[in-house]
Amino acid sequence: IAxxxxxxxxxxxxxxxxxTLRCTQDMRHxxxxxxxxxxxxxxxxxxxxxxxxxxxxxxVPDGYSVSRANTDDFPxxxxxxxxxxxxxxxxxxSENSNTEAFFGQGTRLTVV
Amino acid sequence: xxxxxxxxxxxxxxxxxxxxxxxxxxxxxxxxxWYQQHAGEAPxxxxxxxxxxxxxxxxxxxxxSRSKGYSYLLLKExxxxxxxxYLCAVRDSNYQLxxxxxxxxxxKP
Numbered sequence: 001i002a003x004x005x006x007x008x009x010x011x012x013x014x015x016x017x018x019x020t021l022r023c024t025q026d027m028r029h030x031x032x033x034x035x036x037x038x039x040x041x042x043x044x045x046x047x048x049x050x051x052x053x054x055x056x057x058x059x060v061p062d063g064y065s066v067s068r069a070n071t072d073d074f075p076x077x078x079x080x081x082x083x084x085x086x087x088x089x090x091x092x093x094s095e096n097s098n099t100e101a102f103f104g105q106g107t108r109l110t111v112v
Numbered sequence: 113x114x115x116x117x118x119x120x121x122x123x124x125x126x127x128x129x130x131x132x133x134x135x136x137x138x139x140x141x142x143x144x145x146w147y148q149q150h151a152g153e154a155p156x157x158x159x160x161x162x163x164x165x166x167x168x169x170x171x172x173x174x175x176x177s178r179s180k181g182y183s184y185l186l187l188k189e190x191x192x193x194x195x196x197x198y199l200c201a202v203r204d205s206n207y208q209l210x211x212x213x214x215x216x217x218x219x220k221p
Binding site: 035040042058098101103104105 | 116142143145153154155156157160199201203207208209210211212213214
């Protein structure tokens with residue numbers, strides 16, 4: 001693994017189903033983030049973690065949850081998917097909250 | 113509320129120079145970032161400004177005026193591979209990034 005890896009790359013999900021998007025980084029970055037990107041809108045922060053063991057809510061947290069059990073992993077869970085959660089999801093990490101973020105390749109999620 | 117404004121789309125010619133503007137209104141300021149995003153790919157970091165003035169990095173330069181809430185990204189000697197979206201983001205008082213919707217840059221031969 002080099003950098004930041006997301007899985008799956010894409011997914012079609014039935015509404016009401018539970019889904020976890022995985023994110024792993026090997027840069028030993030303290031801070032990690034989950035964004036969604038929708039056409040015509042800027043990246044919107046869903047949840048973040050400034051360090052292992054802590055998480056915080058971003059701009060659009062409803063319907064999503066995260067955990068940060070260790071430095072490397074930051075999974076995003078949709079408890080009961082709805083069509084409005086159709087989006088491209090990007091995981092990112094940074095050395096700390098002051099430095100630039102590095103992004104994973106994204107997960108394209110379609111909820112039908 | 114917090115707001116980042118960028119033009120939606122710009123067109124330029126290969127070999128030319130283009131300036132992409134970004135204006136912002138945020139609760140606090142702790143730096144401004146520019147990212148490049150090719151279609152279907154992840155954003156990649158281009159530049160960071162926290163003090164007023166110009167930062168130059170090869171063919172790309174970024175300028176910041178904090179008093180005007182304004183930045184621009186200058187791309188010189190445009191190449192076809194520069195066709196991409198350019199995202200402006202501001203770190204606010206909570207150290208969270210607020211993102212503009214991005215400027216799609218189309219390069220024509």
